[in-house]
Amino acid sequence: MKPTIRDVAKLAGVSISTVSRVMNTPESVVASKREKVQQAIEQLQYQPNGLARGLIYRKTNSLGVIIPDIQNPYYAGVIRGMEDAAKTLGYSLMICNTDHDKHRLFSYFESLNEKRADGILFASEVVYPDYYQEMRCYRTPIVLVSTHSLEYELPSVKINDEAAAYDAVSYLISQGHRSIGMISFGLTDPIAGLPRLQGFQRALREHGLEASGKQVIYAQHWHDEAYDAAAQLLRQFPGITAIFTASDEFAMGVLSYLHDHHIACPGQISVMGFDNIRMAQMTIPKLSTVAQPAYRIGYRSVEKLDGLIRGEPASNLREYLPHEIIVRQSTGSAPIG
Structure with a gap:
């Protein structure tokens, strides 16, 4: 059986909290006790347990990440940014996928509280x-990721x-398009x-259209729904x-439909996506899109x-990062006539 923090405390003749202070803030423990604890750790070959430290200091160096759909490729970039920031700042991540299910969401809140997560990154869902x-x-610090709340x-x-x-x-209009649809x-x-519909309509x-x-x-x-749409x-x-589509996955559904029905893109119809997921560079034709800085959003959320x-x-409650229009092969000038 692996030795526990209790075993170390017993062998050193000190309290569990003293052992924990030696592991976390050794300068706060007098030298004589610190030496006894260090000798006991070495003798027992004790490996400190992160959760045990968290129970004493109420800090586990872990963050919960709540996302609505782990299959959505957009979250790959966001989570990569979170992971890099977490590693730099000394945290680990616990990924929780809700599938847009309220009961699963609430169960994750409870579970993260039980595991004493230091904070929660809540992605893309509406805060009802x-x-x-x-x-x-649960009084746990929370940052909203790729979503916000005005209430x-x-x-x-x-x-x-x-x-x-x-x-x-506006870019599509600048290319001469006067009849533009949206999914x-x-x-x-x-x-x-x-908001994306309002931007489309504005x-x-x-431009008088x-x-x-x-x-x-x-x-x-889903891609299939966009195909039908x-x-x-x-x-x-x-x-x-x-x-114009509200996501790259929607745009890929449109590209599939155009291909299957022999409609040239961009010769007859141009397509603009939204997100700039990795696959946007792999479609035929390559997809023009709105680039969200997914990695930076994830990284900055952990910092916050x-x-x-x-x-x-x-300091900046509702923080907005810059977007970019990426022009590839799926958009071109409006056809003449």
């Missing part, structure tokens, strides 16, 4: 009132989705749904020359959470 009440129950004072890191969508559609998330999604409105603002089909989160969009609005854990006030 009952979610917020659940968060408050509650919760620190967040994301891009400005409305402005990013506006810039993407959007539902309007009940105040993070990736409504760009059209400012209000009619195109109604050329919108809604989908959920593309069919519906082009059936209802056959004059469309460009399609670390500050909260250490008692620092959030």
